[in-house]
Amino acid sequence: MITQRQKDILNLIVEIFTKTHEPIGSKTLQNSIASSSATIRNDMAALEKMGLLEKAHTSSGRLPSQEGFRYFVEHSLNPDNLDEQDAYQVIKAFDFEVFRLDDLLQKASDVLAELTGYASLIMDVEPKRQCLTAFDIVKLSNHDALAVLTLDEASPITVQFAIPKNFLDSDLLTVVTIVRERLLNQTVLDIHYRLRTELPQIIQKYFPRTDNVLDLFDHIFKQIFQEKVFVAGKIKTLEFAGLETYQFLDNPQSAALEIRETIPEDETYRVQIAESREKSLSELTVISQKFLIPYRGFGILTVIGPVDLDYRRTVSLITIISRILAIKLGDFYRYLNSNHYEVH
Secondary structure: OOOHHHHHHHHHHHHHHHHHHOOOOHHHOOOOOOHHHHHHHHHHHHHHHOOOOOEEEOOOOOEEEEHHHHHHHHHHHOOOOOOOOHHHHHHOOOOOOOOOHHHHHHHHHHHHHHHHEEEEEEEEOHHHHHHEEEEEEEEOOOOOEEEEEEEEEOOEEEEEEEEOOOOOOHHHHHHHHHHHOOOOOOOOHHHHHHHOHHHHHHHHOOOOOEEEHHHHHHHHHHHHHHOOOEEHHHHHHHOOOOOHHHHHHHOOOHHHHHHHHOOOOOOOOOEEEOOOOOOHHHOOOEEEEEEEEEEEEEEEEEEEEEOOHHHHHHHHHHHHHHHHHHHHHHHHHHHOOOOOOOOO
8 A cells, every 4th residue: 555655756756757757766856755765765666566656767767657647647636726827828818809619619729739738629518418499591692591500599500501493482481490390499419310200201291392402401400410629739649649649630520529438427527548448549648627618518628648748737727728718608608698690
């Protein structure tokens, strides 16, 4: 069983190593640990036997093992310990007026990648959990129109489309009626199912030709089935991982699915250290934290970095950005509730 002094030694080695990436000897620790060099060496040897430290090949110093990093994260890392200087930098970076949700989430991903030096992903509320709460079509000209879909009473999405040939104004109204009667107040998951089961039969009752109408429904609703993922720092993965990781981030939909599966429903925070089933992440650290999106649910912030990343600072930055995001998103959705539409 690990003693308190051994735990202090492990914590200190992890913190020094994540900043210097150099093996640590007993003399380096003497100023911080009130014990003799021989006692510290004995404790370091004990930690090595436990599998928490590894001996460096080129010196007598030691460095944390993967198990050592995991022990540090599980027993010593506090997500609520925030760095004041980082908080100031994040607040300064978010000092701008938000006009689109996408811009805010991409900015958050950019800031997270820039300040950590690693790759970051930010995800909106999981699509299947959202609910269609309003729908309308606005005719722009004789040839095109705008479908306005509102999810969760707070997330408007607009989709411009070409009006099918031979469509009358009454046909557009029929589309609106069908959606409001059959799809309104349904979850995105239910809508996906109904578009492929009920809707083809219903459309036959109103339109003599159904293929172009079905294509129109697919076009209008396609966007709500897609995961919104905002990636930044992808190029940084080439510094600490291989091409596989870079290519993994080239497919944001798959990346989002993989990350969501690692966070249980009842958890808001998860650190994976070389534990991912995904081959391109199996030797890396993946830190994820849910953040509140007012009126709608939770998004996810994720950082992907090497096993020897600076855990205290990275987790501090994730926590700070998640809190700033919740504030900015609260202001944003109060603005949207004043009947402004988000236009794509």
